[in-house]
Amino acid sequence: xxxxxxxxxxxxxxxxxxxxxxxxxxxxxxxxxxxxxxxxxxxxxxxxxxxxxxxxxxxxxxxxxxxxxxxxxxxxxxxxxxxxxxxxxxxxxxxxxxxxxxxxxxxxxxxxxxxxxxxxxxxxxxxxxxxxxxxxxxxxxxxxxxxxxxxxxxxxxxxxxxxxxxxxxxxxxxxxxxxxxxxxxxxxxxxxxxxxxxxxxxxxxxxxxxxxxxxxxxxxxxxxxxxxxxxxxxxxxxxxxxxxxxxxxxxxxxxxxxxxxxxxxxxxxxxxxxxxxxxxxxxxxxxxxxxxxxxxxxxxxxxxxxxxxxxxxxxxxxxxxxxxxxxxxxxxxxxxxxxxxxxxxxxxxxxxxxxxxxxxxxxxxxxxxxxxxxxxxxxxxxxxxxxxxxxxxxxxxxxxxxxxxxxxxxxxxxxxxxxxxxxxxxxxxxxxxxxxxxxxxxxxxxxxxxxxxxxxxxxxxxxxxxxxxxxxxxxxxxxxxxxxxxxxxxxxxxxxxxxxxxxxxxxxxxxxx
Numbered sequence: 365x366x367x368x369x370x371x372x373x374x375x376x377x378x379x380x381x382x383x384x385x386x387x388x389x390x391x392x393x394x395x396x397x398x399x400x401x402x403x404x405x406x407x408x409x410x411x412x413x414x415x416x417x418x419x420x421x422x423x424x425x426x427x428x429x430x431x432x433x434x435x436x437x438x439x440x441x442x443x444x445x446x447x448x449x450x451x452x453x454x455x456x457x458x459x460x461x462x463x464x465x466x467x468x469x470x471x472x473x474x475x476x477x478x479x480x481x482x483x484x485x486x487x488x489x490x491x492x493x494x495x496x497x498x499x500x501x502x503x504x505x506x507x508x509x510x511x512x513x514x515x516x517x518x519x520x521x522x523x524x525x526x527x528x529x530x531x532x533x534x535x536x537x538x539x540x541x542x543x544x545x546x547x548x549x550x551x552x553x554x555x556x557x558x559x560x561x562x563x564x565x566x567x568x569x570x571x572x573x574x575x576x577x578x579x580x581x582x583x584x585x586x587x588x589x590x591x592x593x594x595x596x597x598x599x600x601x602x603x604x605x606x607x608x609x610x611x612x613x614x615x616x617x618x619x620x621x622x623x624x625x626x627x628x629x630x631x632x633x634x635x636x637x638x639x640x641x642x643x644x645x646x647x648x649x650x651x652x653x654x655x656x657x658x659x660x661x662x663x664x665x666x667x668x669x670x671x672x673x674x675x676x677x678x679x680x681x682x683x684x685x686x687x688x689x690x691x692x693x694x695x696x697x698x699x700x701x702x703x704x705x706x707x708x709x710x711x712x713x714x715x716x717x718x719x720x721x722x723x724x725x726x727x728x729x730x731x732x733x734x735x736x737x738x739x740x741x742x743x744x745x746x747x748x749x750x751x752x753x754x755x756x757x758x759x760x761x762x763x764x765x766x767x768x769x770x771x772x773x774x775x776x777x778x779x780x781x782x783x784x785x786x787x788x789x790x791x792x793x794x795x796x797x798x799x800x801x802x803x804x805x806x807x808x809x810x811x812x813x814x815x816x817x818x819x820x821x822x823x824x825x826x827x828x829x830x831x832x833x834x835x836x837x838x839x840x841x842x843x844x845x846x847x848x849x850x851x852x853x854x855x856x857x858x859x860x861x862x863x864x865x866x867x868x869x870x871x872x873x874x875x876x877x
Contacts, residue, residue: 370601370799370814371814372551372795372796372799372815373551373552373553373601373602373795374551375496375499375551375601375603379491379492379495380491381484381488381491382487382490382491382494385418385487385490386494387418387471387490387493387494388419388468388470388471389414389418389419389469389471389472389473389490389567390420390421390422390464390467390469390471390472390473390570391419391420391421391422391473391475391486392422392424392460392464392472392473392474392475393405393421393422393423393475393476394424394426394459394460395425395426395428395432395476395477396425396426396427396428397428397429398477398478399428399433399435401478401613401614402423402432402435402477403435403437403515404480404513404514404515404613405476405477405478405479405480405481406421406423406435406437406438406439406442407435407515407516407518407519408479408480408481408482408518408519409421409438409475409481410437410438410439410440410519411483411519411522411523412481412483412484412485412487413483413487414486414490416440416441417440417441419439419440419441419486420441420442420443420469421439421442421443422442422443422445422463423443423444423445424445424447424459424460424462424463425444425445425446425447426454426455426459427447427449427454431446432444435515436515437515437516437519445462445463447463455581455583455584456579456584456587457578457579457580457581457582457583457584457587458579460474460578460579461581464573464578465574465578468570469570470493470569470570471489471490471493471567471568471570472567472568472569472570472573473486473566473567474563474565474566474567475564475565476563476564476565476612478612478613479564479565479610479611479612479613480518480610480611480612480613481503481565481608481609481610482522482527482528482608483522483523483527484608485503485565485608486608488503488605488607488608489503489567489605490567492603492605493567493569496601497569497571498569498572498599498600498601498802499568499569499600499601499602499603500561500567500568500572500600500601500602500603501566501567501568501605501608502560502561502565502566502602502603502604502605503565503566503605503608503609504604504605504607504610505537505564505565505609505610505611505612506531506534506535506536506610506611506612507534507536507537507614507615508531508534508535508611508612508614509535509614511530511531511611511613513530527609528609530611531611534611534612537562540560540562543557543559543560544560544604547560549604550601550602553775553795555596555639555749556639557592557596557602558592558593558595558596558637558639559589560602560604561588561589561592561595561602562588563588564610566588568595568600572595572598572600575598576591576594576595576598578591579591580636582632582636583629583632585625585628585629586625586629586633589629589633589637590632590633590636590637593637593639593747594747597745597746597747597748597749597794597795597798598745598794598795598798599794599795599796599799599802634651635651635652635653636653636747637747638651638654638655638683638684638747638748638749639749641682641683644681644682644683645682650684651684653748654683654684654686655680655682655683655684655685655748655750656680656683656684656685656686656750656768657743657748657750657751657752658677658685658686658687658688658751658752658753658754658764659739659742659743659751659752659754660673660674660687660688660689660690660753660754660755661690661691661728661734661755661756662690662691662710662713663690663691663692663710663728663730663755664755664756664757665709665710665713665755665756666709666757667708667712667716669758670709671716673754674687676763676764676765680765685722686722686723686724686748687717687722687723687724688723688724688726688742689713689714689717689723689724689725689726690727690734691710691725691727692727692728692729693725693726693727694727695707695730726742734755736808737807737808740792740797740800740801740811743792743797745794745797745798748794749794749795750768750771750791750793750794751791751792751793751797752764752789752791752792753788753789753790753792754788754789755787755788755789756783756785757787758781758783758787758789758822762781762789762822762825764791767780767789767791768791770820770825771791774816774818775815775816776793776796776815776817776818777792777793777795777796777797777799777800777811777812777815777816778790778791778793778808778811778812778815778816778817779791779817779818779819779820780818780819780820781819781821781822781825782819782820782821782822783822784822790819792811793815795815796811796814796815797811799811800814800815
């Protein structure tokens with residue numbers, strides 16, 4: 365994508381189906397067993413109105429017993445792949461990645477094998493991909509428990525325009541739809557929107573899938589949730605397409621086995637997604653993905669200033685931080701006298717931190733002044749949402765959490781402080797950086813134009829808190845959205861417990877700080 369003209373996650377209100385589409389699509393359906401549902405899904409796909417020469421359907425059999433077979437009714441261009449389950453090579457993440465990484469299509473559409481889609485479902489996805497390359501399009505679905513059609517009668521009924529008559533009613537995806545409504549259809553800047561990505565029917569450009577690296581292969585389930593987190597941090601725009609209709613055959617696994625699935629997934633999700641802070645309450649554990657990454661230019665820092673800066677950060681056991689220390693470290697290998705050492709502070713920083721894996725040492729020459737664009741170029745977005753840069757000796761009592769709070773309240777993409785010596789301390793937001801880097805030219809200028817930038821003089825900096833009433837109202841909205849998921853008394857207790865923690869940590873604590 366050469367140019368992105370947008371503000372944050374904004375997008376057009378509505379698009380029309382493209383009259384003469386040109387983009388190719390690989391449809392990837394990964395499944396294990398459930399031949400009957402697969403036959404129905406392929407029958408529905410066979411009558412899509414997107415040009416069939418632009419579509420190739422890949423069915424990935426992830427160790428079915430007996431092996432899946434291609435049914436008589438299927439799309440023109442269809443291939444059945446058998447993913448050989450040897451050793452640890454099994455599961456949706458690995459089997460899907462094995463096929464998707466070989467794709468040469470413009471767009472990848474991921475579809476569950478228990479989905480019955482209406483004829484223009486794919487066309488409604490593709491209208492967005494023809495408009496821009498940074499969309500993740502999410503189909504709309506209802507769950508049904510019973511069905512009586514076979515592949516032939518299903519295809520005939522859909523051809524005759526009776527898709528909506530296949531079922532008199534269905535169960536809405538209540539929690540998901542509540543999130544769609546509360547987020548202005550995912551146009552809002554909210555990291556929580558990563559939960560929007562559900563694997564039943566979604567599409568994105570092949571280029572973005574390959575850049576993301578596909579699914580995290582550590583996941584057996586919830587692979588789509590983790591992928592959604594990385595999509596949000598890359599600044600990709602989620603589109604809930606209400607006209608891309610579908611029937612989901614049967615209730616979801618998570619609804620039928622909620623507690624078991626959550627206990628299975630929570631450790632991995634806590635490790636990979638910093639936003640799930642309520643899962644990161646296991647004291648003493650080191651998380652794979654930190655909430656913050658700090659680039660610290662140590663060249664002009666005293667040892668006292670360095671420790672005054674990092675010690676509050678090391679106490680954050682839920683979010684956690686990792687550090688990249690910038691200096692001319694190779695100079696420290698030269699011969700020196702302990703009583704006459706021009707690099708005394710720098711050497712002490714290195715010796716205190718060299719055995720701690722949270723700290724990495726990166727070389728910059730002694731006299732190099734780092735421009736903002738050069739600093740932003742050092743940042744590579746993966747799964748960490750907040751990136752800080754600090755230099756000099758900011759003797760301000762300003763904590764990183766205060767600066768982050770100011771950023772989140774202002775909604776800017778970068779916010780920073782400058783002291784009287786022109787030393788900088790700033791925080792940048794991952795989705796903003798990613799959006800800016802996707803555009804040609806200066807990353808800093810692009811970030812300013814697409815998300816906003818704000819600098820404070822040191823003596824003028826202060827965080828303006830949202831009123832307690834407003835924060836409480838936002839919390840109540842969160843509770844209403846979550847209560848839709850409650851299916852049992854135990855789940856209600858869990859929601860109340862989690863709600864209390866959120867209120868204490870994010871509402872009351874801010875008032876006390």
